[in-house]
Amino acid sequence: MSEKEKLGLIEECMDLDEGTLKPEDNLADYEEWDSVTALSIIAMMDEQFHKSVSGGTLKDAKTVADILAMME
Amino acid sequence: MDAVFRNKRISGILAVLPETESYFDDEIGNYDFPEKQTKRLKKVMGFNKHRLAKDSSTASDFCVEGLNYLLNNGKVRREEIGAVIVVGLSPDYFLPQMSNIIHGKCDLPQDVLCIDMPQGCCGFLLGLMESFMLLDYMKDKKVVLFNSDILSHKVSKHDRNDFPLVGDVTTVTIVENDPEGEEIIFRLMADGANRDCLKIPAGGFAMPSSAETAEMVAADDGNKRCLDNLHMNGAEVFNFVQREVPPMLEDLFKSYGVEQEKIDYYLFHQPNKFMLQKLADKLNVPYEKLFMNVVENYGNPSGASIPTVITHNLKQEMTEKTYYCCLSAFGSGLTWGAIVMQLGKMDFCKEIETKL
Incomplete structure (x- = not known):
């Protein structure tokens, strides 16, 4: 999966328009980075990558790149 | 634990609802979040309205109302009842127990077994398990299983994480022996190990409720709640x-x-x-x-x-x-x-x- 596609999945979880996110973006700068997004990311990781991501791991994520790293 | 039960059935279910309905859209102002965010929560989680017990109502009030309805409408007779099981996390008191309150208020016979089981989300499964096991010793008597909670009283109204989803419903289920019942x-x-994922920190013997435990604090998730609240x-x-x-x-x-x-x-x-x-x-x-x-x-x-x-x-x-x-x-x-x-x-x- 390309980086663009991965960013697209994260944008979908955050209800953002396509092309909004860049890897270096700070998650805290987005008001969409909230509990609903956390659940959406956990579900997406499970569906797309068969990975179980804990709430704690997501809380520690600072940038979009940190989420991309979980998608490896 | 696995178990296989035989010759049992559920012969009736009654849900007892509080009349008060509160709409998510009317509660948005209680939360310190941008409205757009909160509306997204509503859409994703499927929130719309929820039933809330009045401040003056207790869980046993709902149980008594439900059982009286069944008794008065001939759905169950006092002499048929072998046991009362009350499952929930909102006891009126530490003592007396919920089952005894219901037993007394509904004027049940003295040979009726009274059991309380503190359980949350899996309360119906646990209550049925207990009912099925008891029925092996009950012959033609029935178990009255109550699942009753008024957890809205334990959740902060300023907590967008926990308040929109609580709903107060009590159910009364009649469980009985059935020779034709299938497996x-x-x-x-x-x-x-993960017991703290759902918790009411204060109010038990470990941390009795006090002025300090009632103090509302802004949590790191942006919600306001106190130690007496469910989270x-x-x-x-x-x-x-x-x-x-x-x-x-x-x-x-x-x-x-x-x-x-x-x-x-x-x-x-x-x-x-x-x-x-x-x-x-x-x-x-x-x-x-x-x-x-x-x-x-x-x-x-x-x-x-x-x-x-x-x-x-x-x-x-x-x-x-x-x-x-x-x-x-x-x-x-x-x-x-x-x-x-x-x-x-x-x-x-x-x-x-x-x-x-």
């Missing part, structure tokens, strides 16, 4: 449900030769629409077989969720026909489990509304 498969699992770590609970529930069910079906395509309905605990959709997807269950509409109408009624799914969606059907059902619940404890059984031909299956 009932039961499984329950526990993970006490759920939503992300961890969701992760746990996704991880544990589908494999548990798949293994249960395999172990007991349950043919999944023969299951008519999946009657699940009702935390929110999002979680139920994800579960249905993982289990390859069509949405029309797995109801997800309790949260939008009542909120999440804790241990009363499964009987409320039944009375809300199948009130007519359950009195006429029989259906092969998979009941499943997951939550506080952490606890998760399932029951596969035939449900139907009930004497009654309905909801009533009260002034409580």
Whole structure:
């Protein structure tokens, strides 16, 4: 999966328009980075990558790149 | 724990609803979040309105109202009752117990067994298990199982994480012996290491309620709550449900030769629409077989969720026909489990509304 596609999945979880996110973006700068997004990311990781991501791991994520790293 | 029960049936379910309905849109102002965010929460989780008990009502009030309704309408007779089981996390007091309060207020005979079971989301499964086991010693007497909570009284109104989803419903279920009853498969699992994912920190003997525990504090998730309040770590609970529930069910079906395509309905605990959709997807269950509409109408009624799914969606059907059902619940404890059984031909299956 390309980086663009991965960013697209994260944008979908955050209800953002396509092309909004860049890897270096700070998650805290987005008001969409909230509990609903956390659940959406956990579900997406499970569906797309068969990975179980804990709430704690997501809380520690600072940038979009940190989420991309979980998608490896 | 696994168990197989035989010759038992559920002969009736009554849901007792508080009359007060509160709408999510009217509560948005209580939360310190941008409105757009909160509306997204509503859409994803499927929130709309929820039922709330009045401040002056207790859980036993709902139980007594429900049992009196059944007694007065000839749905059950006092001399038929062998045991009263009350499952929930909202006892009126530490002492006396809920079952004894109901026993006294409904004027039940002295040989009726009274049991309280503190359980949350899996309360209906646990209550049924206890009922099935007791019925082996009850001959023609019946068990009256109450699933009753008024957790809205324990959740901060300024907590967007926890308040929108609470719903106060009490259910009264009659469980009895049935010589023709088919096999009932039961499984329950526990993970006490993660017990703090759902917690009311203060109010017990470990941390008695005080002025300090009632002090509202801004939590790091942007919500205001105090130590007397119930709090759920939503992300961890969701992760746990996704991880544990589908494999548990798949293994249960395999172990007991349950043919999944023969299951008519999946009657699940009702935390929110999002979680139920994800579960249905993982289990390859069509949405029309797995109801997800309790949260939008009542909120999440804790241990009363499964009987409320039944009375809300199948009130007519359950009195006429029989259906092969998979009941499943997951939550506080952490606890998760399932029951596969035939449900139907009930004497009654309905909801009533009260002034409580």
